[in-house]
Amino acid sequence: MTQSLIQAKNLWKQYGDNVVLERMNLSVKAGEFITMVGTSGCGKSTFLKMLLGMESPSRGELLLDGKPIPAEPDQSRGIVFQQYSVFPHLNVLENVILAREFERSPLFGKLFGKARQQVIEEAKSLIDSVGLTQAIKRYPHELSGGMKQRLAIAQALIRRPRILLLDEPFGALDPGIRADMHQLVLQLWRDHQLTVFMVTHDLSEGFYLGTRLWVFDKLRRDNQAPNAYGANITYDLPISRDNSQAKTLLASLSQEAH
Amino acid sequence: MKRLINLTPGKPARLLLGLLPFLLILVIYMIASDARLAENANDKLLPSFSQMGSTIGNLALEPSKRSGEYLFWQDTLSSLKRLGMGMGMGIAALIGFTFGLATGALPLVRAPLSPLLTVISLIPPMALLPILFIVFGLGELSKVALIVIGVAPFIARDIQRSTQEIPLEQLVKAQTLGASTWQLLWRVLIPQQLPRLINSVRLSLGAAWLFLIAAEAIASTDGLGYRIFLVRRYMSMDVILPYVAWITLLAFIVDWLLNLLSKKCFAWHHQENGK
Numbered sequence: 001m002t003q004s005l006i007q008a009k010n011l012w013k014q015y016g017d018n019v020v021l022e023r024m025n026l027s028v029k030a031g032e033f034i035t036m037v038g039t040s041g042c043g044k045s046t047f048l049k050m051l052l053g054m055e056s057p058s059r060g061e062l063l064l065d066g067k068p069i070p071a072e073p074d075q076s077r078g079i080v081f082q083q084y085s086v087f088p089h090l091n092v093l094e095n096v097i098l099a100r101e102f103e104r105s106p107l108f109g110k111l112f113g114k115a116r117q118q119v120i121e122e123a124k125s126l127i128d129s130v131g132l133t134q135a136i137k138r139y140p141h142e143l144s145g146g147m148k149q150r151l152a153i154a155q156a157l158i159r160r161p162r163i164l165l166l167d168e169p170f171g172a173l174d175p176g177i178r179a180d181m182h183q184l185v186l187q188l189w190r191d192h193q194l195t196v197f198m199v200t201h202d203l204s205e206g207f208y209l210g211t212r213l214w215v216f217d218k219l220r221r222d223n224q225a226p227n228a229y230g231a232n233i234t235y236d237l238p239i240s241r242d243n244s245q246a247k248t249l250l251a252s253l254s255q256e257a258h
Numbered sequence: 259m260k261r262l263i264n265l266t267p268g269k270p271a272r273l274l275l276g277l278l279p280f281l282l283i284l285v286i287y288m289i290a291s292d293a294r295l296a297e298n299a300n301d302k303l304l305p306s307f308s309q310m311g312s313t314i315g316n317l318a319l320e321p322s323k324r325s326g327e328y329l330f331w332q333d334t335l336s337s338l339k340r341l342g343m344g345m346g347m348g349i350a351a352l353i354g355f356t357f358g359l360a361t362g363a364l365p366l367v368r369a370p371l372s373p374l375l376t377v378i379s380l381i382p383p384m385a386l387l388p389i390l391f392i393v394f395g396l397g398e399l400s401k402v403a404l405i406v407i408g409v410a411p412f413i414a415r416d417i418q419r420s421t422q423e424i425p426l427e428q429l430v431k432a433q434t435l436g437a438s439t440w441q442l443l444w445r446v447l448i449p450q451q452l453p454r455l456i457n458s459v460r461l462s463l464g465a466a467w468l469f470l471i472a473a474e475a476i477a478s479t480d481g482l483g484y485r486i487f488l489v490r491r492y493m494s495m496d497v498i499l500p501y502v503a504w505i506t507l508l509a510f511i512v513d514w515l516l517n518l519l520s521k522k523c524f525a526w527h528h529q530e531n532g533k
Contacts, residue, residue, distance in 0.1 A: 073430050074436065079431060079434050081427045083425075084425035084427035085427055085428075085431050086431075087431075087446060087450075088526060088530055089526050089527070098435060102435055103436050106441075107440075109445040110445065139529070139530075141529055155435070156434065161434070
């Protein structure tokens with residue numbers, strides 16, 4: 001099991017009496033694209049936060065490369081949230097080079113002259129790959145929702161994290177723009193050899209993007225105490241482009257949802 | 259006919275309507291002043307504009323017989339020095355910003371300092387003025403200290419609140435980009451709080467003027483507040499009224515300049531919020 005990147009061993013998360021996740025055991029290899037779906041409050045975002053280091057496990061272990069995952073966010077795991085992911089006081093270029101400035105200027109996090117020029121060159125190719133070259137001098141409030149998310153992705157990738165976490169990144173976007181973003185994410189996933197964890201509430205998006213789909217739900221229910229039992233991954237589906245099992249599940253789950 | 263709430267004046271009409279109350283006040287004053295002066299030419303309560311003009315002209319353009327200073331400008335300069343220019347408001351802004359940022363951004367600093375800050379901001383600063391006079395004497399220091407004590411806690415609490423309002427997502431994102439606490443403060447929080455500091459200073463300038471004039475009235479030998487309280491003994495409304503108008507104008511100009519500075523330096527902030 002040494003080659004698995006992320007591993008959970010009997011992982012629990014609870015807030016007081018409210019059990020959110022229970023008995024989670026899983027293992028993820030580098031290069032997988034995992035999509036997570038489930039009803040709201042089923043713990044998929046909590047799991048993402050634990051991967052990020054914003055929350056720590058109540059019981060059990062969550063391992064990165066066989067070691068407990070760092071208990072605070074760091075540059076090994078990039079994140080794109082649904083909103084507020086970019087810095088409003090910096091333009092597109094400044095937003096993207098910021099990570100390199102943090103890395104190379106420990107005191108003030110600001111580069112000048114040659115060092116800055118070097119970083120700008122690197123950032124420009126990344127900005128180009130997400131299609132924002134035209135908007136390089138614009139501030140976030142001058143960008144559309146889709147462009148902001150493109151910027152957030154470019155910003156997250158400049159330090160080449162191995163893991164990219166996406167928390168409903170396209171939830172607020174129009175369908176047409178969403179399709180463009182899907183192509184972009186798949187492209188970047190291949191080019192940067194990322195391991196992606198993506199929370200989504202759109203099941204077809206989950207099937208389309210992922211190599212593996214997790215459905216979060218509660219295995220046990222107690223109607224008198226709805227918080228007594230936590231959720232777990234009830235379906236763990238490897239996805240290939242024509243997966244009949246997946247299609248029937250998609251049909252039955254989307255019926256349930258309506 | 260549309261409903262009243264849907265009727266909006268056009269741009270020229272709005273300007274005209276905005277000026278109307280000022281004109282009305284002026285006209286009412288002129289009528290009242292004329293009526294009183296017609297009855298008694300030596301009436302001091304409502305001097306005419308020409309009387310006020312010649313009095314201020316004397317104060318502003320002719321050196322005082324006793325000290326040889328141009329009193330009007332001397333008063334203005336002294337007051338502005340105490341208020342701004344690296345003194346009162348400057349120190350208050352610096353202290354308020356530092357404390358507000360530290361308590362807003364660092365829970366370990368917030369825990370011990372936030373309750374203290376709340377209590378300090380509840381002390382009426384004027385009640386401390388005697389203590390300041392006792393400790394710092396009657397000189398400049400006690401007046402500047404009053405402004406600092408009166409304004410810094412307000413700025414600190416305002417900045418603390420707006421720092422805590424920065425979305426958690428931004429702080430997490432900065433950390434995933436590798437930022438240390440110090441870098442996060444320097445590149446993410448401080449630049450976003452600077453326009454809010456300017457706004458906070460603008461909001462607290464009214465209070466600062468109050469403290470300044472009060473301190474000058476009680477113990478001073480020059481300044482705008484000193485002068486109006488001095489001439490009160492002679493019922494010199496021809497000095498007091500123009501001085502009040504002048505103080506109001508100065509306050510307006512300072513406010514306008516700060517707004518201009520904010521819009522020049524932090525265009526992203528104003529465009530983002532549609533201001």
